[in-house]
Amino acid sequence: MLEEKIKQLKEETIKKISEVANLEQLRELEIYFLGRKGELTKILRTLGDLSIEERAKAGDLANKIKNELTLEIQKARQNLGEKTDGSSEKEWIDVTAVKEKEEFGHLHPISIVQYELEDIFTSMGFMVLDGPELESDYYNFEALNIPSWHPARDMQDTFYVEGENLLMRTQTSSMQVRAMEKYGAPLRVVVPGRCFRNEATDVRHEHTFYQLEGFMVGKDISVANLKAVLEVVAKKLYGDDTKVKLRPKFYPFVEPGINGEVTCFLCKGKGCRVCKNTGWLEIFGAGLIHPNVLKFGKIDSKKWSGFAFGFGLTRLAMLKYEIDDVRLLCGGDLRFLKQF
Numbered sequence: 001m002l003e004e005k006i007k008q009l010k011e012e013t014i015k016k017i018s019e020v021a022n023l024e025q026l027r028e029l030e031i032y033f034l035g036r037k038g039e040l041t042k043i044l045r046t047l048g049d050l051s052i053e054e055r056a057k058a059g060d061l062a063n064k065i066k067n068e069l070t071l072e073i074q075k076a077r078q079n080l081g082e083k084t085d086g087s088s089e090k091e092w093i094d095v096t097a098v099k100e101k102e103e104f105g106h107l108h109p110i111s112i113v114q115y116e117l118e119d120i121f122t123s124m125g126f127m128v129l130d131g132p133e134l135e136s137d138y139y140n141f142e143a144l145n146i147p148s149w150h151p152a153r154d155m156q157d158t159f160y161v162e163g164e165n166l167l168m169r170t171q172t173s174s175m176q177v178r179a180m181e182k183y184g185a186p187l188r189v190v191v192p193g194r195c196f197r198n199e200a201t202d203v204r205h206e207h208t209f210y211q212l213e214g215f216m217v218g219k220d221i222s223v224a225n226l227k228a229v230l231e232v233v234a235k236k237l238y239g240d241d242t243k244v245k246l247r248p249k250f251y252p253f254v255e256p257g258i259n260g261e262v263t264c265f266l267c268k269g270k271g272c273r274v275c276k277n278t279g280w281l282e283i284f285g286a287g288l289i290h291p292n293v294l295k296f297g298k299i300d301s302k303k304w305s306g307f308a309f310g311f312g313l314t315r316l317a318m319l320k321y322e323i324d325d326v327r328l329l330c331g332g333d334l335r336f337l338k339q340f
């Protein structure tokens with residue numbers, strides 16, 4: 001008798017489906033017959049009164065019919081959708097349809113430059129490390145040979161957390177001593193990341209910017225090793241005819257300190273607007289790691305030496321894409337970002 005009821009329900013539903021005029025009616029029909037409080041569910045609730053055997057049989061039949069009806073409704077929905085193509089009634093979504101994969105978003109220009117450098121350095125055996133952006137005064141300044149009285153701090157004002165001795169790191173160099181403590185010597189590391197300074201913003205200054213710090217600690221490391229590594233990097237970035245020029249410059253955590261320039265990749269050294277007609281672009285600061293910094297990192301400066309360097313990722317991205325306002329990079333303006 002129950003089987004009869006189920007079959008009867010099927011006939012009735014199929015007939016009604018054929019009479020349906022729009023998607024709304026079809027949805028009502030679906031709920032009426034197949035919904036959680038629908039007719040089929042009502043019948044299935046009475047299964048409890050049957051013997052196990054009968055229950056299994058009727059249950060199978062009910063499921064079979066439920067599947068058949070679901071299919072019928074799907075078909076009807078498709079037909080209705082097709083009839084009213086383009087109208088608001090076409091709401092049916094075929095979840096099984098195969099669609100070509102869509103690309104959502106893309107890399108930010110700074111990420112492009114960062115990954116490019118990471119690839120170059122990992123190919124030379126450097127580890128890529130991450131570090132905290134909220135950093136202690138110790139790792140950001142003290143351990144880099146910049147005690148609280150040192151005038152170099154004046155050039156790197158930043159945002160401090162009151163009473164905590166914490167600050168937003170001014171440089172990715174803050175990872176030097178952290179990495180030395182953790183891994184000891186020998187060591188090859190690059191640290192890309194976000195840095196912060198208390199700047200009045202204009203086309204060339206931004207309170208948030210990106211750097212890539214790198215350093216190497218080993219036996220008998222000298223400026224020659226530093227130059228060799230950075231020459232490889234410059235050539236991979238800008239082509240085989242790129243030259244590197246090193247000039248002395250003061251940084252408290254290196255001795256000697258070096259200002260690194262490379263042949264301008266836009267004019268190939270002839271002189272242009274971007275390189276201010278010098279033919280050279282200043283793209284990194286570097287030097288041999290100060291023995292005090294090695295000491296802070298618990299590395300014996302009599303046995304080991306090293307070099308360190310820092311690239312401005314923000315600056316590299318601006319050069320690469322000829323971006324003339326640094327504020328565009330973190331401004332979140334899609335008209336700008338969609339160009340990359």
Ligand SMILES: [Zn+2]
Pocket residue numbers: 264265266267268269270271272273274275276277279280
């Ligand atoms: Zn140039």
